[in-house]
Each structure stands twice: as C-alpha cells, then as structure tokens.
Amino acid sequence: NLQFVEYPDFGFFNLQFNLHPDAGHPWLDVKVRQATAYCFDKEATADAATDGQGVAIYSDIPPASWAFPSSGVETYPFNPDRGKQLLEEAGWTVGADGIREKAGEKLATVAGVRAGRPNRSKWMQLMTDQIRQNCGIDMTFREVDFGALLNMLNIYPHINAADPGSGKPFAAYFGGWGTSLDPDPYSLYHSDNCSTAENPQTFNYICYSNPEVDRLIEQGLRTFDQAERAQIYQQYAILQSQDVPTIYAWSDIAREGLRKSVSTTEGPFPLDTPTFFWEIEKFTNVKQ
Numbered sequence: 001n002l003q004f005v006e007y008p009d010f011g012f013f014n015l016q017f018n019l020h021p022d023a024g025h026p027w028l029d030v031k032v033r034q035a036t037a038y039c040f041d042k043e044a045t046a047d048a049a050t051d052g053q054g055v056a057i058y059s060d061i062p063p064a065s066w067a068f069p070s071s072g073v074e075t076y077p078f079n080p081d082r083g084k085q086l087l088e089e090a091g092w093t094v095g096a097d098g099i100r101e102k103a104g105e106k107l108a109t110v111a112g113v114r115a116g117r118p119n120r121s122k123w124m125q126l127m128t129d130q131i132r133q134n135c136g137i138d139m140t141f142r143e144v145d146f147g148a149l150l151n152m153l154n155i156y157p158h159i160n161a162a163d164p165g166s167g168k169p170f171a172a173y174f175g176g177w178g179t180s181l182d183p184d185p186y187s188l189y190h191s192d193n194c195s196t197a198e199n200p201q202t203f204n205y206i207c208y209s210n211p212e213v214d215r216l217i218e219q220g221l222r223t224f225d226q227a228e229r230a231q232i233y234q235q236y237a238i239l240q241s242q243d244v245p246t247i248y249a250w251s252d253i254a255r256e257g258l259r260k261s262v263s264t265t266e267g268p269f270p271l272d273t274p275t276f277f278w279e280i281e282k283f284t285n286v287k288q
Contacts, residue, residue, distance in 0.1 A: 003260045005276045007064040008055045008251040013120060013176040015111070015127070015247040018158060018169055020194075020207045025171035026107050031090040033244035036137060037076035038083035040130035046250035049123035054250035059237040060177070060185060062251055064273050066226060067183045069234040074241040080134035087135060100136040108138035109171040112152065112162035115143035123249055124174055139172065149173070156200035174249075181274070183220065183233045189240065190217050208245035261285050 017027045026032050046056040057063070058073050092100040092107050100107040111128075113120050124141040131137040142162040144152075152161035152170060160170035177188065187193055191209035193202045216236040223229045254274070263269065264282040277283070 001260050002257050003262070003271065005256040005258065005271050005273070007254055007272050007274055008057065008062050009254040010062050010064070010180060010251075010274065011176065011178040012057055012060060012062070012251045013123070013174070013249045015124075015249060016173050016175060016206050017245055018171055018173070018206050019209070019245055020157065020169065022157070023169045023171065025109060025168075026092070026102070026105070027109070027171050029090050030243060031086045032092070032107070033247075034076065035083040035086040035090075035135060036131055036139075037244055037247050038079045038086070039135035039137060040127050041078040042076070042247075042249070045123060045126045045130070048126060049119050050250060050252070054119070054252050057248045057251050058241060059248060060179060060188065061183050061233055061237055062179065065181070065183060067230045067233040069237040072234065072238040074238075074244075076244075076247075083131075083135045087137075092136075094136050098136055099132075099138045106138060107136065109140075110160065110163040111139060111141045111172040111174055112144045112149055112160065112170060113141050113174040114146050114149060116146075120174055120176075141174065149175075153205045154201045156195055156197045158195070158205060183229075185233075185236065186217050186221065189245070190214055206245060208240075208243070210239060210243055213239050213243075259285065261287055 017033055018025070019028065043056045046054050058075050059069055061067050061069060087100055091102045093102070095101040111124065113124050121141070121143055128139045128141060131139060144161045148161040152158055158169045160166060160168060162170065187203040189204060189208050191214050193204035194207040194209055195202045195205045213236055216232050216239070220229050220232040220236065223232060262283060262285050264279070265284055266282060269276050
C-alpha cells in the first residue's frame, strides 16, 4: 500500500584532485586526470560500491535539479585505450613493473578516504584496481580518521593524511558534499576561494581555478530568470567536466514513502523529484 518518491539525492561523493600549482604531483596535468577517468567503468563501480543504492553522476548539479546539464558534459565512458593514449601523450610510459613512469617518477599516490564509510572504500578499491590493471596508474587508498582528514583539508599546504611521512600535499582525496535545490558552486569552485597559507580553511581547498568558470559562477549569482540561470550553470558544468578537477562518483538514491492513495486533484504527481510536494494544496488522499 505504498508508493515511493525516488531521486538522486542533492549531494555527491567524488575523488578530488589537489590543483595547487605547488602541489607537485602528476595529476596537475589535465591529461592524467582525464586518463584516470577513462580507465575505469564508473557506472558499474558506483552500482557495485553502493549495492545498487547509488547512481553515477558527472556534475555537482544533481539529475533532479532544474539546472541539470542533460547534454554536453564530458562523461568519460570506459575507454582504457583512450586513457593510455592520453598518458602516452603526457609522457608517461609503462615501466618494468607495469606502473607508468616519467623522468624517474612513478605515476603513483595514496589517497585518503574517511574511515568507517564502507561504500567509499569499496568505490576506491574498485576504481584503483581498474586504473592500475587497465592503464598502469598506481593509485592506492588508505582509510583515515575524520579528524585527521579535517586537519589535512584545513591546514595549508594540506599534507597528505593518508601518507603523512611523505611530508607532501595530497594529490587526491575521496570525500563528499551536500548541495541544495538552488545551484551555487561559488564556495566550492570559484578561484576566490582557493585556499592559501593566509586563508587555509576554504571549501575550495583543491584550488580549482578557471577564469571562464569563475565568470559563469558569478553570472549565475546575478541572474534572476531561472531559464537563463539553467543555461549558465549547464555551461559551467560542461567547462568543468573538461578540466576534471574532480571525478564525480555517485549520489545516493533518496526515497520518500507515501500511501498509494496520495495523489492530486489533477492526477498523479511526479515520483522522481524532491519537489513532488510543490503544490501541496492540490494533494488528495482518497481511500481505495
């Protein structure tokens, strides 16, 4: 006697790359980031890591949003050949142990993931196994206490909590963010919020910076017409997907249960959006 409203939650999990120019790691090269995205099957990985309770995503704007970019965003479908081509173009060749190297440096890092969150660790395990086997990228991960991760993100220059002995900033970190019905990526992705020694505790601790993306984020905040704003944020998402500052992993599937008798005076309401109750004055609950 139930019906379920079901939609991807307004929040996401993602593999975030540290883009501070002085971070000194291979993923500062956009070709390496793009190759990493090509070298694993995101849809299958998200489904397996969440036991079918999550959906793969490609932007911080969720599918249930009025601003969702339904086309144009780079999705990096599973294509190891394309990934290997990009790595070769970037100068990374396969070494004797199967791991790519360049000028004596291995294409390797240890990424931090919050301890006690099995879905996140499973996603990282599946992803890192694939990129190593398919493309020779040696990214491993380590579960880290949340307090240590917060220190990493809040203290410049963001020394890798998964490999503190290295004394180096992290190259990649797997985390998550909550979002709202109204898109506003300013705090996460505008260059004004790039963390620095003087201002270390910002949400853009990865220091993603693109002048055109900055312009679109600012334009979205100044525009009132929703249709125009949707176009602005869709273009923002397309440009960001080309830069790959982060590999979006998944959003949880959210569900809300209602009696099957709940409907509206105008018929059934949409069951795939968190705003199903928008015109609540039209709701009915006629017993069957």
